[in-house]
Amino acid sequence: MSVLIVGSIALDDIKTPVAEHPNLLGGSASYSAVSASYFSPVNLVGIVGDDFPKEHIELLRGRGIDLEGLQIVPGKTFRWSGEYLLDMNTRETLSVALNVFENFSPDLPASYRATPIVLLANIAPDLQHHVLDQVEAPRFVIADTMDLWINIAKDSLIRLLGRVDMLILNDGEARQLTGETSLVKAGKAIQALGPKFVAVKKGEHGCLLFGGKGEFFSCPAFPLEELRDPTGAGDTFAGGLAGYLAKEDGPVTFEKLRQAVVYGSVLASYNVEAFSLERLKTVDAAQIDERYSTLHRISQFHAAK
């Protein structure tokens, strides 16, 4: 099956305590689409300006991503600039320029409208609604979001929750959205707002997955020693998860979602090893399988005494 991914495509300037890189390929759709492409065909929906480097287009095309839904228009590409503090967990946005993204209101190509798996990557909830309106009877819809939308577009986000099968967000955002300190309570409170499944990302502490009938999965993080750039880790996670779900036919069960969460974590663990998509774009199937096996090994223990 294919997965439809809509989100931002950006040029990022990123600063960490040890390095600074301007003009990098970024954006939620870039990371998500490349990550998903390791498992399934991807239909990409996004917009860039005529300043967008051709090499980035070639990277996406080289991953087999369908670019019929990618608009290239006169003007400048969306730009984001951010800085990570010493702990590499705290991020400050230095500047944002929406540019061509400001009035983006895509019409889906006819060939995209029946895509069975939909990932509404991190963008404004109104835009997520707009895209979802155009998909015919999707099998499984995943939404990603961020603190910004909880702050400035909460009503639209809450309405979206009634329309999706799964929400992905991080621990701080889960607490912010629900007012609950306990992540277990927060996850359940989000389920009560609509989505049957909720994934709460905890960065270096892994991920919690909530399912129907009290189903619950605690996914460990890959034990990384070095983290060079956390940008796009969440987008990569979401893309890997969605791509894995699209890989096989059949219903989305909690068992399959557990595996999808693990694959998403594996892809994210590679992504943070380098700036932009430099590491993510060179991952291969054997490397993915290797870290999946490692995560399996480090989380096992005997059932009985």
Next chain:
Amino acid sequence: MSVLIVGSIALDDIKTPVAEHPNLLGGSASYSAVSASYFSPVNLVGIVGDDFPKEHIELLRGRGIDLEGLQIVPGKTFRWSGEYLLDMNTRETLSVALNVFENFSPDLPASYRATPIVLLANIAPDLQHHVLDQVEAPRFVIADTMDLWINIAKDSLIRLLGRVDMLILNDGEARQLTGETSLVKAGKAIQALGPKFVAVKKGEHGCLLFGGKGEFFSCPAFPLEELRDPTGAGDTFAGGLAGYLAKEDGPVTFEKLRQAVVYGSVLASYNVEAFSLERLKTVDAAQIDERYSTLHRISQFHAAK
């Protein structure tokens, strides 16, 4: 086998955002000993004043804990007073009065000296050395510690690391002790100081276990919705872990330690449901097995695609 536990026995005044309780049974040895007693015979080493309530002695005795090493001396019992902030993770010590604990320098009863498993619960490293000096050829020695000792007794603690098989500490302490931001690096840096095994506790995020030859285990936290009093969670974890190791003969393998970490986590999850040892003291074997099974269920996923 038996486990020898030395640590503090205290009367605590504890404040949380929703409740305040004075004069509670506390101290690292109290929590550790009761927790360990669910698995193995315990030889307790500690000191209290003649103000120590008889009911607490009866609680320890009722759990089958050997009290020959418990000194009851004229004077006041060690007292600690602390307050938890709104997130229940940040704790402020309001007051400490060492009282009879100030000059505690125990001679181990002869019957304790051959105890095979030793838990040096959280106390001053010099006192941990003093007790360890008196144990004859222990099979496995575990030390617990805290930020205070890293601040004021680091040299003694570092020397202790060369004498123990395992160190238990929390994430903040692991970073403080090693200067490493990455917990994976911190765990390995601590191993390089002596202990073959290191457990890094992460509170609501579970625990990381480091073993020889790069062995690694990521233990999930039990998904608790309510947490009433985190006091003693780490001590309870250490006690359950040590008690489980003492339960069976044979060498301490990484496989057995994985299970021990899970049992420690289970006991700690019960302990934080009520103030002092109120919940911990009423746990039964079926409840322990139930949460062990839950932790097993929520951390499993298929090995293959």
